[in-house]
Each structure stands twice: as C-alpha cells, then as structure tokens.
Amino acid sequence: GAGVSQSPRYKVAKRGQDVALRCDPISGHVSLFWYQQALGQGPEFLTYFQNEAQLDKSGLPSDRFFAERPEGSVSTLKIQRTQQEDSAVYLCASSPGGRSPLHFGNGTRLTVT
C-alpha cells in the first residue's frame, strides 16, 4: 500500500490478556516509531527503530511493553498482562530517516475491559 498500515484497527482485550499490534511501514523506510495516544491528549513517544535495531525505548511505560522489528520492516508492539490504563490509540510512523517527516498510520484503538 501507499501508506503506513496498522492492524487491527480496533482491539478489545480483557484485563490480563496479552495483545499484539502490527505495523506495516512504507516500503524502504528505515525509521519506525511507536506512539501512544490517550483520549484528548497528544501522541506520546514509546520507541524507535532504525532498521531492525531498537535505538530508543525510553518511552515504554513498563516492562509489559515490548516492541520488535526483526527484519527491519514489519514491527509488532506487544503488551503483556494488559491493564485498564493501557487503553489508548497506538500509532505507528515511519520515515526514510534523517530529517524526513514522519508518515503515520491511523492507529490501533485498544480498549482494556
């Protein structure tokens, strides 16, 4: 596709369940980012990859959050033992690198009940 694709679009999980959110970046984009957006707030940085290397994971809120990008393309954000406070929209963005603007997907809305 032409843009960043995220799946699923919506996810409902019971508290304590594990979830996996997928991001397909624009082909050839070196940089990949995950953001978390709570209702009414701006997106907040979670983690950053350059190719398959996770260069910055300073925004991950706890060790229940884990992200990977094993082949430098598709990325997965995994949340273990979900809690209600994890309810948010999770946004993925990619870019060619350098000062290039970020291209965002439309996010996955996670609701933990």
Add this chain to the structure above:
Amino acid sequence: DAKTTQPTSMDCAEGRAANLPCNHSTISGNEYVYWYRQIHSQGPQYIIHGLKNNETNEMASLIITEDRKSSTLILPHAMLRDTAVYYCIALTGTASKLTFGTGTRLQVTL
C-alpha cells in the same frame, strides 16, 4: 527540544485564512519548527517545517519571526476538512522522537 505553547482552540470561517500561532521562546539555533495536524480518528499528518526562513507548500505557509521565538502557520483558505488538531513542534537533529503537546484544535465553520 524547546517547549512550544499554542492556544487550546480556534475557530475560522470557511474560505478565510486560518492563522495558528506558536510560541517557542527557548528555541535553539539548530532546532527546526515542524507542524503536524491530526484529523479526528486519523494519525498525525505532516504539514510543513522550517528553520528561519518563511516556507510555503501546497498545504500551508509557515512564518517564523526574525528572533525565531514564535511562528505562525497559515492556511490561506480554510476548508471544513481542515478541522483538526494542529501541533507545533520544535525539533533538533533528525526528525525523530516528536514531542506533540496538546496542540490547537481548529474548528472551521460554515
């Protein structure tokens, strides 16, 4: 990265110019000013960025004051579809780790 300050919300009549201000009084010499917007239920969309010169593209114009302590994003003829939250971000180095803040909610009305 420098902190930016934006009004919480603004209204603009359709067809009029929308002027969205942003203060970044602590911006350093190597920090760029980026603007993104987020339409409801979509991911943020890049609009424009600049360092010290005014910039224009097909979406908007960016006016940066000479002292670089503030800037204005101009949508010359706002349309209903421009209703969104607009984020002004000061960023150094590579375009990574954007810090969004809460932005300005622009409502374009008939």
